Amino acid sequence: MTAKSLFLCGFSEFQKTLADLEMPAFRAKQVRDWIFRKFVFSFDEMTNLSLPDREKLKKAFPKILPPVEKYLQDRDGTSKVVVKLGDGELIEAVAIPDEDSLTFCLSTQVGCAVGCVFCRTGEMGFKRNLSSDEIVLQVMLLVKRTGKKPTNIVFMGMGEPFFNRAALFEAIDVLTDPQGLGLATRRITISTSGVIEGIAELMDRPGEVNLAVSLHAADNATRTSLVPLNKRYPVAKLREAIAAYGERTSRRVTLEVVLLKNFNDQVQDAMNLVSFCEGLLVHVNIVRFNHFPGSPYDPSNEKDEKEFRKILKKAGVAVTVRKSRGQEILAACGQLAGKSDDQEKK
Numbered sequence: 530m531t532a533k534s535l536f537l538c539g540f541s542e543f544q545k546t547l548a549d550l551e552m553p554a555f556r557a558k559q560v561r562d563w564i565f566r567k568f569v570f571s572f573d574e575m576t577n578l579s580l581p582d583r584e585k586l587k588k589a590f591p592k593i594l595p596p597v598e599k600y601l602q603d604r605d606g607t608s609k610v611v612v613k614l615g616d617g618e619l620i621e622a623v624a625i626p627d628e629d630s631l632t633f634c635l636s637t638q639v640g641c642a643v644g645c646v647f648c649r650t651g652e653m654g655f656k657r658n659l660s661s662d663e664i665v666l667q668v669m670l671l672v673k674r675t676g677k678k679p680t681n682i683v684f685m686g687m688g689e690p691f692f693n694r695a696a697l698f699e700a701i702d703v704l705t706d707p708q709g710l711g712l713a714t715r716r717i718t719i720s721t722s723g724v725i726e727g728i729a730e731l732m733d734r735p736g737e738v739n740l741a742v743s744l745h746a747a748d749n750a751t752r753t754s755l756v757p758l759n760k761r762y763p764v765a766k767l768r769e770a771i772a773a774y775g776e777r778t779s780r781r782v783t784l785e786v787v788l789l790k791n792f793n794d795q796v797q798d799a800m801n802l803v804s805f806c807e808g809l810l811v812h813v814n815i816v817r818f819n820h821f822p823g824s825p826y827d828p829s830n831e832k833d834e835k836e837f838r839k840i841l842k843k844a845g846v847a848v849t850v851r852k853s854r855g856q857e858i859l860a861a862c863g864q865l866a867g868k869s870d871d872q873e874k875k
């Protein structure tokens with residue numbers, strides 16, 4: 530039995546493992562075809578393998594995928610998978626289909642230490658980092674569920690991805706391995722609450738992974754009140770990191786702004802944001818606040834949101850509004866909390 534999960538074995542390591550088990554050389558490609566092209570996750574269903582080889586594989590890799598605690602399906606097509614990890618912790622991953630895309634939203638930690646005041650994950654505090662395997666497993670479980678490869682991956686589930694960089698980057702390497710799922714780096718987006726070391730590390734990595742920064746406010750007082758991490762990485766430093774990233778990569782950074790009624794949605798807030806954006810290669814994505822049980826915050830009202838957008842547009846800042854998906858099953862941004870008792874809609 531091997532300690533390593535099948536997904537984390539690169540192709541050559543997998544070939545070697547199978548050779549050690551005295552299987553013919555072509556088996557490795559057959560097995561990977563079943564998994565990564567046909568999305569079959571049980572050795573018993575791999576009908577072109579001999580029975581003795583299936584048995585050997587079952588012993589070597591007893592669980593290709595962990596058991597799923599729960600699948601939830603929203604009426605808008607969004608589905609959420611809740612997985613119980615080896616130590617009993619629960620994590621969530623979400624599949625969001627759209628007209629011509631399928632986006633998987635992944636978690637990188639159980640809980641989160643950053644503690645943004647409007648985020649349900651932040652409320653639960655930090656429990657632990659996920660391993661690279663646990664990150665990749667979320668994708669494979671959603672592939673199994675939807676029967677499709679995602680067109681996009683966003684690290685916008687539970688946790689601060691840049692506080693778990695080693696596992697995050699290893700998982701990205703596995704997901705983009707042409708002999709595995711072969712996803713394109715430019716279809717992957719990491720969303721950070723502003724961890725500067727992570728931004729610096731990402732810009733030095735090969736590939737074209739996209740960066741989104743959860744800015745929410747462009748002045749220190751407001752931002753610190755929403756994202757406590759701002760004390761460690763204040764607005765000016767964060768801006769420098771985004772500028773350096775843009776210069777190095779020529780890739781446009783998304784600035785995410787969750788608009789909360791009377792907290793960060795006023796004219797002055799929009800003007801601060803305009804100043805922040807000046808000279809940067811960025812676009813602003815306005816995110817409607819997703820309410821969750823017990824939250825004291827409200828989404829910005831339509832009039833204020835419209836005015837906010839107008840100020841940005843007038844100043845030449847590109848701005849989009851993110852559609853909220855999966856709200857009924859608490860699968861939308863900031864609603865994930867690793868609970869299996871969330872409302873079930875079938």
Ligand code: SAH
Nearest residue numbers: 648685688689720721722743818819862863
């Ligand atoms: N920790 C990372 C990534 C996960 S959060 C980050 O903060 O960027 C993904 C996105 O959801 C972030 O932009 C975050 O600000 C946003 N978010 C958190 N809580 C939310 C809520 N209740 N409603 C809407 N968006 C929320």
Ligand code: SF4
Nearest residue numbers: 641643645648651722
């Ligand atoms: Fe953590 Fe992101 Fe939630 Fe903030 S918004 S608490 S960084 S998961």
